[in-house]
Amino acid sequence: MTTKQGVDANRHYEIVFLIHPDQSEQVQSLLARYRTLIENNGGKIHRLEDWGRRQLAYPIQKVTKAHYILMNIECNGETLDELKHSFRFNDAVLRNLILQRTHAITTQSAILVAKNNAKPNMTQEPRAKVNEVAVAEDISGIEGNAVDADINTPNEAVIDATEENTTSDNTEDK
Amino acid sequence: MAIYYRKKIIPNAQNGDNREIDYKDLDLLKLYTMENGRISPSRLTGVSAKLQRKLTRSIKLARFLALLPYTEHYIPNSSK
Numbered sequence: 246m247t248t249k250q251g252v253d254a255n256r257h258y259e260i261v262f263l264i265h266p267d268q269s270e271q272v273q274s275l276l277a278r279y280r281t282l283i284e285n286n287g288g289k290i291h292r293l294e295d296w297g298r299r300q301l302a303y304p305i306q307k308v309t310k311a312h313y314i315l316m317n318i319e320c321n322g323e324t325l326d327e328l329k330h331s332f333r334f335n336d337a338v339l340r341n342l343i344l345q346r347t348h349a350i351t352t353q354s355a356i357l358v359a360k361n362n363a364k365p366n367m368t369q370e371p372r373a374k375v376n377e378v379a380v381a382e383d384i385s386g387i388e389g390n391a392v393d394a395d396i397n398t399p400n401e402a403v404i405d406a407t408e409e410n411t412t413s414d415n416t417e418d419k
Numbered sequence: 420m421a422i423y424y425r426k427k428i429i430p431n432a433q434n435g436d437n438r439e440i441d442y443k444d445l446d447l448l449k450l451y452t453m454e455n456g457r458i459s460p461s462r463l464t465g466v467s468a469k470l471q472r473k474l475t476r477s478i479k480l481a482r483f484l485a486l487l488p489y490t491e492h493y494i495p496n497s498s499k
Contacts, residue, residue: 263484283465303493340484342484355444355445355447
């Protein structure tokens with residue numbers, strides 16, 4: 246789809262994608278890959294948020310939690326297509342959503358704000374997870390509470406502070 | 420007809436609340452959904468048509484991302 250401005254015009258996109266909870270460790274490498282993909286094509290990452298593992302409102306592919314990533318990027322169509330392609334053929338990505346925006350957004354999203362405000366209550370989370378493991382038989386006890394805590398804090402500190410380039414695709418699974 | 424309905428006035432853009440309606444702002448969206456997850460009709464919430472359209476779109480996006488449920492009952496993981 247060519248634009249009148251030119252094929253290489255950079256547009257702003259907002260991308261949210263969900264990663265299978267068992268692949269949470271690969272999130273960083275995935276993000277690094279997307280970063281290089283966007284940067285190499287002259288794009289920019291304006292906002293990158295890692296919401297960590299969240300409880301899903303309904304099971305997706307039989308999992309009840311997923312690792313959420315939010316990205317606001319500026320890139321051209323070619324980069325976006327590559328990102329879409331990588332979403333489609335990456336089994337770890339459960340779902341993705343790409344929205345076009347008119348400008349770059351760098352403020353913290355409401356979900357991250359709520360998460361940061363709720364940090365004092367994190368000690369209660371382990372109890373909830375124990376119940377989930379009991380109910381959901383096919384989820385093994387991989388989801389360590391410590392893992393979540395480790396994933397959440399460093400990511401937020403790093404991600405909010407830096408600008409990274411990642412590309413995203415508009416494939417919608419299901 | 421509106422006389423017989425009690426509109427619950429929710430702080431929203433009409434009443435001075437200037438929060439942008441965003442699919443990520445779950446606290447705001449939950450005000451406009453019913454207990455079972457359904458979107459509240461504007462005749463109950465007293466929301467303007469324009470706002471109702473924005474809310475609906477945001478709620479549906481949030482549902483797609485599993486931030487909000489489509490319905491209230493989900494069977495826990497049974498068989499593979």
